[in-house]
Amino acid sequence: MQTVLATAGLAPVFATALLNEGVAQAPSIRAGAELRGGMRRTYEADAEIFAEGDRAATFYKVVTGVVRTYKLLSDGRRQIDAFHLPGDIFGVEAGEEHRFNAEAVTETKLAVHRREPHALSGDDGTLAREVVAAMMRSLERAQDHMLLLGRKSAKERIATFLLGLSRRMASRGAAIELPMSRADMADHLGLTVESVSRAVTQLEREGLIELPPNRRAVVLRDVRALNHLAG
Amino acid sequence: MQTVLATAGLAPVFATALLNEGVAQAPSIRAGAELRGGMRRTYEADAEIFAEGDRAATFYKVVTGVVRTYKLLSDGRRQIDAFHLPGDIFGVEAGEEHRFNAEAVTETKLAVHRREPHALSGDDGTLAREVVAAMMRSLERAQDHMLLLGRKSAKERIATFLLGLSRRMASRGAAIELPMSRADMADHLGLTVESVSRAVTQLEREGLIELPPNRRAVVLRDVRALNHLAG
DNA sequence: CGTCTGTTTGACGTAGCTCAAGGAGTGTGG
DNA sequence: CCACACTCCTTGAGCTACGTCAAACAGACG
Known part of the structure; x- marks a missing residue:
């Protein structure tokens, strides 16, 4: 409960938490790096990470490199909604499927996390809190970006x-x-x-x-x- | 915990939950309508609800009417990031302050909620879950809207x-x-x-x-x- | 009935798009 | 180590969708 209360109550701390993290993170908790840090995967430049409509079984955190997430119109017009830098979380979805395409911009190393609840239950829900904070941050960036695009x-x-x-x-x-x-x-x-x-x-x-x-x-x-x- | 796990785990249900709610909601729980439904407040058309920079002590749920949230550039250019219809939650912030202005578009009735955690602890955290779902929904809308604005x-x-x-x-x-x-x-x-x-x-x-x-x-x-x- | 405010319409200007060509950095093969 | 090729970035010339400015129009309301 504490976690989501903090979300709705919204300790300002969360919002910036993961920025200060970047690549470095304590990997050696009982459960191993898999839980805390997620499984590592590497992508070369321009490699596809996931596509719109793919089953959203996992989400990602950038370890090194840069990722672009984008949407396409049927005629090929493309809108990149965000570039994800080390420490950023992306690929979190409300529904069953990814609503975006994601590709590596440069050679990129990602931490992959299953979205099943139990995979997040490591210790006090640090990752879960981080995910909510990341969503919040995405939303703020998106809002600022709408001002840019519109005006x-x-x-x-x-x-x-x-x-x-x-x-x-x-x-x-x-x-x-x-x-x-x-x-x-x-x-x-x-x-x-x-x-x-x-x-x-x-x-x-x-x-x-x-x-x-x-x-x-x-x-x-x-x-x-x-x-x-x-x- | 359950709540936030669901968030990170992301039951698709949540995303649409509050849409089906609208005006109607069970107001009579022990703690009274204040907790479950929040305090009611009414605004006439074009009335300010909050301004950018205001302390974000509360967030809101539209009961009836329509609300616009927007940002301004110094020279007056305006970008309305969203219109909020009955059932929508707005005014949730990660930081201390509102990052938007909010005004009633039509005469509007709102449910006002304090953002302090304890105010949300009514029963099983329904409201908290709803807030997270609302954020998720806002994010999805914002992403779709960026495609619109950009392309x-x-x-x-x-x-x-x-x-x-x-x-x-x-x-x-x-x-x-x-x-x-x-x-x-x-x-x-x-x-x-x-x-x-x-x-x-x-x-x-x-x-x-x-x-x-x-x-x-x-x-x-x-x-x-x-x-x-x-x- | 007259005023007020929001919407539409028209004429024209322009920021950014399109199409096309010309650099310049980087990488490859000889 | 050079030459060529490839890709990406820049620059130029004209075009167009949308913005600006201005006026007419039409519900809504007293």
């Missing part, structure tokens, strides 16, 4: 995205690696590849960000201005 | 919106009352009032829907075609 300009979207990524990745300084392609960014931000590219270039020209020659990383030069843009 | 055309958005509303309101036949203004629809669908109006008119001209003279209700004439449009 922000391309430049504002990029600024928001980069700031969010920077906050979530334990980035050294203000430099962020971009693990995903422009196409992934586009399908996350509700834009086209070209619009993403142009907005990035524009922010660069205005001196708010800086990119290396291979364009797969970003240095946030003017966080203040970016924050202002992000709204 | 659908104006006409597709309207079609999706009307179908969703029709499913959620226990509508007699295919007729739906539209409790919200075009401005509210626009700020929910990431469009302008004019674009909403034009898309509605167009669907009407194509014979997919039909509107009464006052334009505040819709009959879905061709659900098949609407579904096809909605993707």
Whole structure:
């Protein structure tokens, strides 16, 4: 009971709990790493983790790497609802089936958890609490993202995205690696590849960000201005 | 424990549980209607229920009426993340503060619940389970809505919106009352009032829907075609 | 009956999309 | 170690769906 009460009562702690966890976690509890940490599985870049309509027997926690979850329209239009970084939980469903597709963005290591209750009953329900906290966090991110998709300009979207990524990745300084392609960014931000590219270039020209020659990383030069843009 | 296990284990039942409840609910348990049903409060149309930044001491369940929750950008751009119909729970937060504004769309009656754990401990944690289920449902709706905002055309958005509303309101036949203004629809669908109006008119001209003279209700004439449009 | 507010319609502007081509980094085979 | 090929990113030129601005229209209500 305690657990769900906390959920409905909502200790703010939970919301951020799993962020501070990341890869590191005590793996040696009586029941073994399988329970506490779940079974490990590795995926190479672009490998499918699950597809929409698959039976949702398991959910996942990112150990290393990055995952994208997305929906498709019948004609192929794609919306990436989220990128999942180390420590993030994804694939939790209310119903029987996965409502998304999930793929590795980079080579990725996941902890796999069965969704059956008994598999979660390890000690005091730490994982269960974590799952609820993760749902809560997903919801908050989704809500912020709706504001972005519904009301922000391309430049504002990029600024928001980069700031969010920077906050979530334990980035050294203000430099962020971009693990995903422009196409992934586009399908996350509700834009086209070209619009993403142009907005990035524009922010660069205005001196708010800086990119290396291979364009797969970003240095946030003017966080203040970016924050202002992000709204 | 049972409760949260169910959450992480995810009986599909929960997801739809509160939809079938609506206004009716057994109010007479030992502890009184206050616990089971929460304290009642009434709001007139456009009345503020809470604002972003307000201390989130309570959450709410719609008894009758409709509520909009929304975020604002500093320059006034608004994104309505959801409309809440009878039976829906809203205002649940992970942190200390509300992250949204909430207003009554029509005259609205709400059940108010304190978020303190002990207030939820009535019998077997029914309400707590309901809250978690509500979160799950919000998340699913938010995810679907991101696809809409990121990738659908104006006409597709309207079609999706009307179908969703029709499913959620226990509508007699295919007729739906539209409790919200075009401005509210626009700020929910990431469009302008004019674009909403034009898309509605167009669907009407194509014979997919039909509107009464006052334009505040819709009959879905061709659900098949609407579904096809909605993707 | 007149005012008020929300909806529709029209004319025009533009942010972002489409289509197309040209770099540039990375990886492979000789 | 170089050359070629592949992929991804950028840039350019025009197009279009939707936004903006403005006005007319129509229920609703006093």
